[in-house]
Amino acid sequence: MTTLKLITCITFFLATIIGFSQHKIEISAELDTISHTIKINQEIIYFNTSKDTLAEILFHDWASSYIDKETPLAQRFAEDYKRNFHFASARERGFTNIDSIKNESEKTLIWQRYNGFQDILEVILNAPLKSGDSTTIRFDYSVKLPDDKFTGNGYSNNNSYNLRYWYLVPAVYDNKWEVHSNKDLGDFYAPLASYGIEFTIPNNYTLTSGLKESEQDTDNKKTMSLSGANQREVKLYIQKISNFYHLKTDEFDLVTNISADKVEDFIKLETANKIVTFLKGNLGDFPLEKLIVSNIDKRKNPIYGFNQLPEKFRPFSNEFQFEISLLKSTIDAMLESTLVINPREEKWVTDGILVYLMMDYMDSFYPEMKLGGTLSEVIGLRWFHVADLKFNDQYYLGYKNMARRFIDQSLKTPRDSLLKFNYNIANTYKAGLGFKYLEDYLEDETMSNSIKQFYSNYKLKPTSAKQFQTIIESSAKKNTNWFFDEFISENDKLDFKFKSVEEKGDSLIIVLKNKRKNTMPVSISSIKDEKEIDKFWVDGFLDEKQVIIKNNNADKLVIDYDRKIPEVKRSNNYKNLKGIFNKPLQVRLLKDVEDPSKNQTFFMPVIEFDNIYDGLTIGGKLYNKTIITKPLIYKITPTYGFKSKTLIGSASLVFTEQIKESGWYKYQVGLSGNRTSYSPELFANSFTPYVDFNYRSKDLRSNLQQSITLRSVNISRDVNVEVPLETPNYSVFNARYIYSNSNFSNSIAFKGDYELSKNFSKLSVTAFYKKLFLNNRQISLRLYAGTFLKNNTQADNGYFDFALDRPSDYLFDYSYLGRSEDEGLFSQEYITAEGGFKSFLETRFANQWITTLNGEVSIWNWIHAYGDVGFLKNKGVNPYFAYDSGVKLSLVADYFELYFPVASNNGFELEQDKYGEKVRFKVTLSVSTLIKLFTRRWY
Secondary structure, three states, X not given: XXXXXXXXXXXXXXXXXXXXXXXXXXXXEEEEOOOOEEEEEEXXXXXXXOOOOEEEEEEEOHHHHHOOOOOHHHHHXXXXXXXXHHOOOXXXXXXXXXXXXXXXXXXXXXXXXXXXXXXEEEEEEEEEEOOOOEEEEEEEEEEEOOEOOOOOOEEOOOOOEEEOOOOOEEOEEOOOEEOOOOOOOOOOOOOOEEEEEEEEXXXXXXXXXXXXXXXXEOXXXXXXXXEEEEEOOOOEEEEOOOOXXXXXXXXXXXXXXXXXXXXXXHHHHHHHHHHXXXXXXXXXXXXXXXXXXXXXHHHHOOOOOHHHOOHHHOOOOHHHHHHHHHHHHHHHHHHHHHEEOOOOOOHHHHHHHHHHHHHHHHHHHOOOOEOOHHXXXXXXXXXXXXXXXXXXXXXXXHHHHHHHOOOOOOOOOOHHHOOHHHHHHHHHHHHHHHHHHHHHHHOOOHHHHHHHHHHHXXXXXXXOHHHHHHHHHHHOOOOOHHHHHHHHXXXXXXXXXXXXXXXXXXXXXXXXXXXXXXXXXXXXXXXXXXXXXXXXXXXXXXXXXXXXXXXXOOOEEEEOOOOOOOOOOOOOOEEEOOOOOOOOEEEEEOOOOOOOOOEEEEEEEEEEEOOOOOOEEEEEEEEOOOOOOOOEEEEEEEEEEOOOOEEEEEEEEEEEEEOOOOEEEEEEEEEEEEEEEEEOXXXXXXXEEEEEEEEEOOOOOOOEEEEEEEEEEEEEEOOXXXXXXXXXXXXXXXXXXXXEEOOOOEEEEEEEEEEEOOOEEEEEEEXXXXXXXXXXXXXXXXXXXXXXXXXXXXXXXXXXOEEOOOOOOOOOOOOOOOOOOOOOHHHHEOOOOOOOOOOOOOOOEEOXXXXXXXXXXXXXXXXXXXXXXXXXXXXXXXXXXXXEEEEEEEEEOOOEEEEEEEEEOOEEHHHOOOHHHOOEEEEOOOHHHHHHHHHOOOO
């Protein structure tokens, strides 16, 4: 280790004399490929560069974040519904086993897990460490690597190792310890250090790193000597056959394994040089000799869009795919390795630089590249507005998707508090769009120059968002307070419109309306013959502002004509000065992205199977909902039922308004109507006006939700002359309150319902609880209780009564395949509602009150045991005690399940005749409901 020590001492000395002290870390490590364990001896010389005296030093031990089901990482997986970590075996997990921690005098140091966090280590010093002094700490420990299926880091099934966070690293001290637990967010915050590493691996393996490397072989092993100064962390890739290749650019050695099998080697090198030259011009010199860009990093932070389609359907050339992937991954890696900025609290700085540079790159080299690539030229597809969008328009769409859903978050929101979609896409895009918005407002080179100055001044130095802000403010010729105080710090959306435009002589008197509560600026352009002839900026204002401009005989005025402002709504940005209508009507086949310059209506053919009475239905849907939702939505869906041989369908109109960020933040007002078969050759018509109020927590990652719904359900049913109905037509006022907090391992829900009709009124409550224990056992309990306050419906044969096993669904809330079936397969359909029983018992309805308890416990994987107990009370008779039990197969939880009864009031049902008729099933055919199964990880 003598040569390695000499090299690291030299690099350490050079780092010291340039003006600051770096920690010095030496590691001797050996990989055991059988147990997937690394044996490590580590020495760190820690320099106290702060003004404070330190009594302890904190270390990130992120290898231990995989140790059990209760670490912050495990909790994060549970929040994102990632099941594989909870059910993983002990062999697949990872942890650190510390043998000793000593100082330079070989005296044992006291250590503990910091505040109970398994992945943060606190080492108590024997003596206080004064400002400017250093101390040496020696660690002897081993690291059991996790399976890489959880995060991409660890050991893989093909005997390769992707090592990140594999050793102990001191935390950053900036007036306080900046410690973060691992949550698989890629936000490791570590100080710069000088490294010297000797890593021993089997002879048949290769090691790739971003450090200087030399190799020494023995009989069965080889030791790699690695060294480098100014390193934030050390990533290692150990493989039997390395898939990394070197692109020796004019500036530095770019080492990558981003797949590009169909791209010629010389094109790879040309592409790398093209990217590096662009980045040098826009950022400045890269201070390291080597940069490693891995395919793992690319997969964890890909370019989302059409390029993620299967290879044969991708609308971009292999060369462009490689180029844009390498561009993003290279910028990411450069910023991550050279800017020492808090990535959990201030990631918006590097996110903004990343997207800003990517947009500039596309504008420089591919200004006409379409978002859909070659798909934009395909006949049929090119008629869609999405085919008109430029590649850079994806950033606005990604942000608007969350803003329109009212779940966008401030750029200052800590990374671990972001929704997954915001963390992966929306906030990164919003930051870049903001940089472009500010650049357009400043109308000069301030933004590009400030980014370059910031990188040049602070690369390989501790920095912060405040220093980035100072550089911009000192260079800008306009006031930029709105950008940092509102766009960055708050979550105010942008939405401007023309309230009025009046011609007066040679002037236009414009009254602008700011529909949001912010003071961010807006641009107005005059358009003549579809060309911009004038543009001016209006400084921020609240509510309304009058501006007077020259009447230059323009055809129309447009707010944000260049589309640089990330408004949540652009469809109200147009004012036609020559015609009657502001925007022309456009009718398109199938859903499209929103074209703000058109009034869009879409038509989509519909093929459905809603119930066995209508059978297959074919028709069309006329609607205005774009790919990204909008406040006012209408939908008209006439269809023809081939079995009922009748025109049926539905229509709806709903308006959604967000009134604040959290609490009771949103309301909806709507109307819906429906015509469908409820029995053979019998139809039901429904008309329901409603208002809905929604509550959410300030923490958008929380699944806590509440809602209050007020509605009037109006039903008219056809009458079968052979079986006359006492009340074919009826109206029910329904007030409903729902509370839910549904999580992977612990869920609770409550629902209260009040119904009032001419002949009855009733009150019911439902409570639900589910718990997944650490031993993988799961239980769920559901309590239902209901009582009539008034009931004069005896002549309706129980139609409005409480049901034990199969509700009549007189409000038409449930998607029964055969709602009127008394026998046959579809009479066995099960929906979890009211009594919740699975067996068909002698007494099935209650006209006075009902109380039931449904319970389930997991047996193995998707096999559960269930049991139900309850009482039903009918007028004039004693309460009826009911029970049943059996086995449930939860093939797709809550979406496709089978129930096999065993014992109930009916006796031991397994031995009874026609057992197949007793089996119940739950199935979901609704596309919108099935989509929720996949999107719950993202929203």
